[in-house]
Amino acid sequence: MGAEGSLNGNASRGHSNGHSNSHSKESDDARHLIEVRQTPFKGLGVFAKAPIPRATRILSEPLILALNGGENPAEILSTVNKLSKEDKARYLELHPFAPSIRKDVVKKYMGKRWGDLTNWERDAIGVYDANSFEVGVYFLPSRINHSCIPNVHYEFNPAIERGTFHAVKDIAEGEELYISYINGGSRLRNWRQPKLDMWGFVCQCAACGNDAEGKKREERRKEMFELDQKLAKQSVYGTEMTAAQALKTATRLAGLQMTEGVLNRELRTSYHDAARYCLELGNVKLALLWIEKELAHEKICVGEDHPIFHAVSARRDLLKDVVAGSASLDQSLLECFH
Ligand SMILES: [Zn+2]
Structure with a gap:
């Protein structure tokens, strides 16, 4: 497995996350409900041993190798060398795959050709490339395969300094767990597959098949992409459409995401947009309903101990005050939703 891809070349609808002063604490997880098994064509995979209800924190996992970005291969090697003997052995158990771009980067940073590195160096770099979640490498979560219709959402939680993996739908006994390696819920195959080439596989999920x-x-995602791009442009320039049209667009996109089964945090962005455009229309009560949906979805995806959840919760409380008449809808409140 590998890292979440970044959205390049098109406007992105990401929003900044708020932070609060949460106390660090470890959270329980439900790893007793999963097992690692061989899959027919994809190497190892992670499967449910028993039914896993939506919103379950399946894994709360510390990094075995903490390294953000990891462009410089010399830095990867020195970080791997600093691991304990036990962690280094576990790290090197993971599947290595270095994409072709890595070979150019090695030349740039180390002044050597890829072929001049030792086997150990190639493996250590390849494990990072195939298994990094941007902040570093986890052990067990590296066994979770990719799907364009994931049933699990990954997020790094700085308050507990762990990666969390939550079920975003009910998972049946025997079903395989999947995360998305790319933020591609509203993207077409010709965008998704080149990103997935970085991990050296062709996606075989139901969204990538050539059957009916x-x-x-693919047709549905074409419409989702068009709506997503309209909302992204509206968010940046504000001239793409009226607030009423933007609200309709966000609502339509949320409906398509539900139908398509794209239930990770991309869906929450549509709820957030709907709340924002309700506010621009001056309809605070309806905005409150949408932000309640956003908050409920954050609880499913990241949990109540994540700073993201606290930030959305604080915005929800502000809207409650406006609805109750103890605060007014002013420009600073509107800006909280941008
Ligand atoms: Zn796919």
């Missing part, structure tokens, strides 16, 4: 279902999903 795959084609239907």
